[in-house]
Every structure is written in structure tokens, then in C-alpha cells.
Amino acid sequence: MKRYLQILFSASILIFTSCEDKENSNKREPENQTESTVTTPEPAKTKQAPNNQKKEDQWVNIDGPLITQKELIPFLTEYGKENPEDRVRIITRFGDIEVLLYKDTPLHRANFIYLVKLGYFDNTFFHRVAQNFVVQGGNSDNTDTPRKRTKIGSYLIPSEFEAGHRHTRGAFSAAKYAEQNVSKASSPYEFFIVQSARGAHHLDNDHTVFGRITRGMEVVDEIAKQDVGEGEWPNLNIHIKMEIIE
Numbered sequence: 660m661k662r663y664l665q666i667l668f669s670a671s672i673l674i675f676t677s678c679e680d681k682e683n684s685n686k687r688e689p690e691n692q693t694e695s696t697v698t699t700p701e702p703a704k705t706k707q708a709p710n711n712q713k714k715e716d717q718w719v720n721i722d723g724p725l726i727t728q729k730e731l732i733p734f735l736t737e738y739g740k741e742n743p744e745d746r747v748r749i750i751t752r753f754g755d756i757e758v759l760l761y762k763d764t765p766l767h768r769a770n771f772i773y774l775v776k777l778g779y780f781d782n783t784f785f786h787r788v789a790q791n792f793v794v795q796g797g798n799s800d801n802t803d804t805p806r807k808r809t810k811i812g813s814y815l816i817p818s819e820f821e822a823g824h825r826h827t828r829g830a831f832s833a834a835k836y837a838e839q840n841v842s843k844a845s846s847p848y849e850f851f852i853v854q855s856a857r858g859a860h861h862l863d864n865d866h867t868v869f870g871r872i873t874r875g876m877e878v879v880d881e882i883a884k885q886d887v888g889e890g891e892w893p894n895l896n897i898h899i900k901m902e903i904i905e
Contacts, residue, residue: 726812739769756875831870
């Protein structure tokens with residue numbers, strides 16, 4: 660189990676290794692890898708709970724089919740028709756962040772609503788913080804996160820660049836795999852919010868922007884100020900809970 664978690668966390672840290680920010684070489688591109696595609700030469704160390712607090716893995720019963728790549732587009736297309744919601748609230752200890760998901764990125768919107776309703780994001784973290792660049796969420800070092808991913812499925816969402824949304828401040832965008840991803844397909848599980856006032860336009864047409872923050876950018880700014888350690892992982896975990904805004 661320890662080796663399995665090491666591989667998972669190595670994958671999370673590789674989120675940003677394939678392409679550097681052209682404005683600042685210390686700020687790398689938000690990307691995501693799972694253990695099936697990890698090519699890191701050295702696994703990261705398992706993270707420990709802050710302040711000697713015991714981590715509590717909160718198993719969520721995933722009530723849904725195992726999604727395969729072959730069935731992904733028909734599944735999300737139908738799910739999107741039956742679930743038209745486009746507003747989500749992200750709850751953190753710093754306050755709430757409200758997100759409007761774009762209907763002209765239908766696969767990404769449907770996938771995100773699906774995961775919110777399943778409870779996937781609950782008990783995940785904002786696990787990577789890069790001040791004046793982005794904050795990224797949807798992963799954790801709790802054992803329930805890889806379990807939930809296994810129950811939901813291993814798949815990629817086709818890019819939806821044709822919608823034309825750009826990485827301005829407050830853009831809500833999808834992380835993607837760093838390796839063997841010439842189509843620039845999105846990870847279904849991890850997202851990032853552009854925090855920089857200048858935006859992050861070198862990511863345009865490289866990551867799919869599928870929403871924007873409508874309320875709570877001051878919360879994003881507060882998250883961006885937090886002290887971080889290896890891999891820009893916050894020293895104190897920033898837990899996430901999500902809900903649909905009716």
C-alpha cells in the first residue's frame with residue numbers, strides 16, 4: 660500500500676513537468692498523470708498529515724457505471740442532456756468559490772457535474788498552489804481518492820478548444836496528462852483556477868477552459884498565499900467539498 664501511494668503522489672507532482680511557463684520558468688504547466696502513465700525516475704515521498712493529525716479517509720460509495728473511453732462521449736452526451744446544471748460551489752476553510760460551467764464545452768461540463776454529484780471531489784484538496792499562476796484541485800493523499808477513481812473509470816475527455824475560452828484571471832480549466840497526449844485531452848479528475856492578474860495565456864489551446872469563477876476570487880487569492888512544500892503542495896491541507904448550486 661505504501662508503494663501504491665508513493666506512485667500516486669509522484670503522479671500528482673508530475674502535473675506540471677512537461678512545459679514551463681514562458682513568463683516565469685519557475686511556474687510550470689498544470690498537468691495530471693495517473694499511475695498507469697507515470698514515467699518519473701524517482702517516486703515522491705508519501706505526504707504526512709499536518710500537525711500530527713490523523714488522516715481520516717472518508718469512503719464514498721460511488722453509485723454509477725464504470726466509464727470506458729469507448730463509451731465516454733455517448734455517456735457524457737446523454738448525461739449532459741439529463742443534468743443541465745452549470746453552477747457549482749467549492750467549499751473550503753477560507754470560504755466558498757462559485758463556478759459557472761460553460762455549456763459550449765458540454766463534455767467537460769457534464770463530466771464535472773457527474774463527479775460533483777457522485778461526491779468524488781469531497782475530501783480531495785487544493786493540492787498544488789503556485790502563487791501568481793494557478794491553484795489546482797481534485798487530488799489528495801487519502802486512500803479513498805484512488806479508490807473512487809478506480810470505481811469511476813480511467814478515461815480522458817477530448818479537448819473542447821473550439822469554444823474559444825481563454826486563460827484569463829478566474830478561468831476554470833482542466834488539467835491534462837503530461838506524457839503521450841498529443842491530442843491534449845483532459846484529465847477528468849483535476850482542475851485549476853487561474854489566479855494571476857495577467858492570466859496564463861500560454862495555456863490557451865493547450866488546456867480546455869470550461870468555466871469561470873463568478874464569486875470568491877478573494878478565496879482563491881488567499882489559497883494562493885499559503886505556504887507550500889515539495890511539489891508546491893500546501894503544508895496544511897486545503898480540503899474541498901463541492902455542491903451543485905440550485
